[in-house]
Amino acid sequence: MPPSPCQLCQTNRALILRPKNGHKLCKPCFLEVFEAEIHHTITSNNLFHRGERIAIGASGGKDSTVLASVLKTLNERYDYGVELILLSIDEGIKGYRDDSLETVKRNAKQYEMPLMIVGYDELYGWTMDQVVEQVGKKGNCTYCGVFRRQALDRGAARLGVQHVVTGHNADDVAETVLMNLLRGDLPRLSRTTSIVTSTPSVTASPNSNTPSHTNIKRSKPLKYAYEKEIVLYAHHKSLDYFSTECIYSPEAFRGSARALIKNLERVRPSAILDVVRSGEDMAKLVPGGGSDSCGGACGVRSKAVVPETEDEEGGCGSSAERSMGGEMAAMEKRLVHDEQAAENGLETEVTLPRLRELQPHRQTVRMGVDGRARKQKAQKGPAQTPRKLPQQKMGQCERCGYLSSQAVCKACVLLEGLNKSRPRTAINIVGQEDEREQAVDEAVNAVRQVSIAAD
């Protein structure tokens, strides 16, 4: 068979089969198309505005490296007029993050962008290595996810930026859609399908002039980009990225959903995009208004800014170990328990779950019970009251001031548990102080003291 020419320029030899739609393209055309699509996503969703300072959540992995590279290219080509800054989180995972941070440091030079690194140790007094030592390999992703979310916001606040872009790609979003269907979490399904999310501004503390981290916008410019194409782009652009995956295992639901997405892609390549589309459409059908702030009346699709909560995007998308392990089993147990309770006409007994299970499941439980109750009502007669899912009410954590639907935010709850088993250290880092900068400084000092004490 003679080499086929590129479908776009018709001159060069086609070297790349686009995973997304099977088009045969030459290298320059592929790079061009990929960038044009990201540009399209950015402009059609009005993600940026001139003069904006934007932090790129940079891990050194392929997604964020490609994001940084593409944004730099597009910012110059189309004159967005935005200032780009790299923001990295150091979770404190030896043999993984320390190496990937070196990549980010090189990227900062290559792309001539300033870089800020915020560490779990300075913020929380714990590195992930220490957390894993404490809680084991199972369930540690919960800590990491909750901590990362806050850390990004705190880093952004330090930088004085109001907007953080992350490298979440179409595969990640599709995975999250399926995962939340499996978990029965419609509110989260509806939030995570939105391209822009924002933590709503809670009463900004009047005595603080630093930008409030409760008011930071997040967006995913790569939301519609296939993971495979991101890899191809990185490869053909010879980008310097770090490809080792996190050494700690991911949560089971995400692993299970990810495997399913990969199989779907094999059967029908458009399936990833199709799941994303389904997720966006379903978000509008979630009772209680869900995401659509304009009530669907404005006819603009998927552009609403959606309030986020403290634990979105928990997964870090690693594919290291794909077990259907403990998390699914735990949920199964809980569902059975709810069912029995509902059958006996009892309220679900609220037992305090063990700490590491606490947060991810609380909401699910509530919904399970509600769903049951509603269904029984519905069976009795057609007269249905409008169904409502539990709506999260946002307030501030009474300890650290971070945005939270509970009195104490998840990070503080998790920290409390961790710190209990470390009595000597008496750290209560995230909290007490209204002014975060000061809290951070204290934390740094505290950590120093700890390490001195440890020595």
Next chain:
Amino acid sequence: MPGLFHEQENTGRKGFALCVLHVDTSTVEKDHSAVGQLEQLKERYPGHVYSSVPLVDVFTGKDIEEALEKLPVAHISEQEGPSMSNQSKLDELIASLASASSRADVISILRTKLIIRMAQKYDCEGILWGDSTTRLAEKTLAETAKGRGFSLPWQVSDGPSPYGITFNYPLRELLRKELLAHANMVSPSLTSLVVSQSATTQASTSVRNTTIDDLMKQYFESVEENYPSIVANVVRTSTKLEAPSAQATDKICRLCSLSVPDGLFGIHGWGGDQQEAMSDSTDEPARGLCYGCTRSMPQSVSSLP
């Protein structure tokens, strides 16, 4: 599914009349249920109205001719027009579909369409579907994967359907394995009446022949094994989605007959569509198919039922 109709044990009380319908898909599907099994069912449960109709009958009816007139000219067929036999229309339709997933999807939509039409013809008040919890969970994820998330409220809920007839899923609280166990335990056993499904769930060796529905079936088979409540929870979750209130202006998909919000047909015109970023976005805009149906049927076809 057809094997599950016999759950309606005749108690002697005649509060209702059942019409048992079997759709014969043997001309287009390899794994089809045999008509012979319907005969056995009839012997076992006499007193109901039984009928078997071939899938091709979906092309019979007055609305077809209207639909035919509106359709774009097909490029495949030479002998188009009213003279074309229904069977060749069906064959052409199926042959135009590029993948096993699309064929399975379209066949299932046609089957549903035909069942609804027959139910209306028989003046039925509602349709009882044999979907188990497991099947509904499969459907939830499969339709999501096919880009038909918008249609879920209509695919899994009891009550009035958008087709003007009530849908009910009396087996919705039971897992597939429970149904099979039941069929095996009652005396005399029903196992011989149940269409064996194990063949389809075997992992197909080639990606080519695997369908999205197969993938979901395999997936939930394993989930059902260890985490049955998660299966039920998926169904509970998708049942919570609320159908958008019907607008008079809503447009209807020509294949699946569901109303398409904002009349947004096809796969373009949403955030994930970046075609307009490229030069050639000359895809015909309004073929009148919803997103999911456009994915299954990217080529235009001369006739749709």
